[in-house]
Amino acid sequence: MRTTARHGFGAVCAGLAWLAGCGSESLEPWHAPAGSSPPGVPAAPTGELAYEPVDVTVPALYPPGVASPAEERMGLGAAAVTTTVYLHRGGGTFTAGYDDSTQNRSSVLSYYGRTSMVMPAAPYSDADWADLLGRVRAYFAPFDVAITDVRPASAPYVQLAVGATYASVLGLSNNITGIAPLGSCRVVRQAVGFVFTSLLQQPGYGGIAGAAETVAHEIGHTLSLSHEQLSTDLMSYAPRSPTKRFQDADSACGTTSSAVEACSCGGATQNSHRQLLTMVGARVSAPPPPPPSSDVTKPVVALVSPAEGASVSGSSNLEVTVDATDDVGVASLELYWQYNNRRMACNDAIAGTTCTRTGSRWKWTILVGTGERKFKAIAKDAAGNVAETAVRTIALTGAAPAPPPADARPTVTAVLPGAATALNRGQTISFQARATDDRGVADVRAIWTYPGGSLEYPMAQTSPGVYAASTTVSATAASGTRTVTFRATDTTGQTSVTAPITVTVP
Ligand SMILES: [Zn+2]
Numbered sequence: 001m002r003t004t005a006r007h008g009f010g011a012v013c014a015g016l017a018w019l020a021g022c023g024s025e026s027l028e029p030w031h032a033p034a035g036s037s038p039p040g041v042p043a044a045p046t047g048e049l050a051y052e053p054v055d056v057t058v059p060a061l062y063p064p065g066v067a068s069p070a071e072e073r074m075g076l077g078a079a080a081v082t083t084t085v086y087l088h089r090g091g092g093t094f095t096a097g098y099d100d101s102t103q104n105r106s107s108v109l110s111y112y113g114r115t116s117m118v119m120p121a122a123p124y125s126d127a128d129w130a131d132l133l134g135r136v137r138a139y140f141a142p143f144d145v146a147i148t149d150v151r152p153a154s155a156p157y158v159q160l161a162v163g164a165t166y167a168s169v170l171g172l173s174n175n176i177t178g179i180a181p182l183g184s185c186r187v188v189r190q191a192v193g194f195v196f197t198s199l200l201q202q203p204g205y206g207g208i209a210g211a212a213e214t215v216a217h218e219i220g221h222t223l224s225l226s227h228e229q230l231s232t233d234l235m236s237y238a239p240r241s242p243t244k245r246f247q248d249a250d251s252a253c254g255t256t257s258s259a260v261e262a263c264s265c266g267g268a269t270q271n272s273h274r275q276l277l278t279m280v281g282a283r284v285s286a287p288p289p290p291p292p293s294s295d296v297t298k299p300v301v302a303l304v305s306p307a308e309g310a311s312v313s314g315s316s317n318l319e320v321t322v323d324a325t326d327d328v329g330v331a332s333l334e335l336y337w338q339y340n341n342r343r344m345a346c347n348d349a350i351a352g353t354t355c356t357r358t359g360s361r362w363k364w365t366i367l368v369g370t371g372e373r374k375f376k377a378i379a380k381d382a383a384g385n386v387a388e389t390a391v392r393t394i395a396l397t398g399a400a401p402a403p404p405p406a407d408a409r410p411t412v413t414a415v416l417p418g419a420a421t422a423l424n425r426g427q428t429i430s431f432q433a434r435a436t437d438d439r440g441v442a443d444v445r446a447i448w449t450y451p452g453g454s455l456e457y458p459m460a461q462t463s464p465g466v467y468a469a470s471t472t473v474s475a476t477a478a479s480g481t482r483t484v485t486f487r488a489t490d491t492t493g494q495t496s497v498t499a500p501i502t503v504t505v506p
């Protein structure tokens with residue numbers, strides 16, 4: 001499972017015994033920290049973060065017309081087409097389904113069982129937005145990636161929607177600052193990801209610089225990058241730092257040494273810089289125009305096979321045969337693959353693809369996916385004369401993978417205290433609850449609500465599915481009723497809360 005959500009409360013408690021829910025201090029009195037707390041998130045104590053911002057990746061959903069990894073990588077190095085990333089600032093409605101950036105459709109919503117979501121506009125002034133855009137562009141400067149805030153006229157492009165909200169807009173924990181689909185060693189060409197800026201706007205979260213790191217991190221996921229432990233890498237969860245970038249260094253995957261994740265491309269380590277070069281290519285400057293020549297005759301190029309309208313087995317090796325001649329000589333022959341807007345020369349070494357030339361015949365073998373494909377061949381001679389075939393359309397048979405099941409919310413039931421419990425001052429109160437989840441329980445808390453506010457107590461798992469904590473009623477607690485509820489959070493940040501149990505202090 002490539003889902004990641006980290007709840008750092010336990011670790012934070014060690015150094016912040018005064019923080020609500022930490023240590024064994026009495027329930028009351030309680031002095032709320034100064035400053036406004038986001039809903040569900042304690043305010044950040046001075047110099048510390050009560051909650052570390054985390055993010056989530058969901059397994060990428062590929063639409064019908066599934067490109068194989070070999071197709072995704074074709075054309076890199078020779079005549080690569082720039083990968084475009086659209087930073088969507090204006091807000092809008094997003095719907096569930098296969099990722100389609102042109103339609104604001106996101107597999108993230110499918111994953112969480114939502115049919116639609118309204119993303120508010122980003123909260124930034126024009127100057128702050130320009131700052132953010134500049135920082136993100138700088139992170140991607142080594143790579144053939146164009147970052148724009150104007151919606152491109154044509155697909156494919158990755159979209160990252162940046163909005164002034166918490167992840168609660170998706171029913172998730174408010175310390176989740178971003179979500180993106182992550183492909184298995186492949187770019188999600190039409191990916192739609194999200195950055196939630198409300199927590200990032202709180203003091204201590206780095207302002208525009210912190211938001212730019214988060215945006216770059218989520219784009220990284222859509223371009224196949226897993227989390228890294230290397231603290232100077234943008235794919236790490238390490239605190240914001242001006243030296244963070246996509247580092248040309250190997251790193252173990254996962255957010256910490258105790259939260260190891262599989263690397264998207266396999267192996268024990270990931271090098272984010274090199275993986276991006278593989279996936280999207282290096283930034284290239286325009287080639288110089290060819291020298292003037294007396295040769296004005298174009299090459300002659302023809303697609304031999306497969307035939308127009310052919311239906312061919314998908315998820316297998318497709319053979320494409322092209323003939324090309326020229327009165328002086330064919331200098332280059334490229335296959336244009338419309339699905340990915342890519343061109344592939346015969347000598348491009350790409351895993352899953354072979355190409356051989358025998359005289360005037362070129363033969364590619366491409367490990368393809370499924371769905372419709374359109375392609376053409378482009379021949380060029382040394383004088384720069386270009387000829388191309390008509391676009392050919394074929395069908396690669398085979399079913400698209402089914403969408404993954406939506407993640408279920410955790411279940412949580414109260415065990416202790418019992419209904420109508422009376423508690424004297426100085427008495428110990430025991431909290432116990434049962435919690436389960438289809439993908440794993442990340443956090444269970446007892447929430448104690450009293451007339452002056454509420455306190456949260458992280459609970460430890462004492463046996464499978466059973467969580468417990470205890471504390472002591474303050475000697476100065478006022479008479480009256482209290483309520484106890486239990487909240488379970490799963491590994492993707494979804495929560496469930498029990499009905500309140502009433503407790504009386506006589
Ligand atoms: Zn992440």
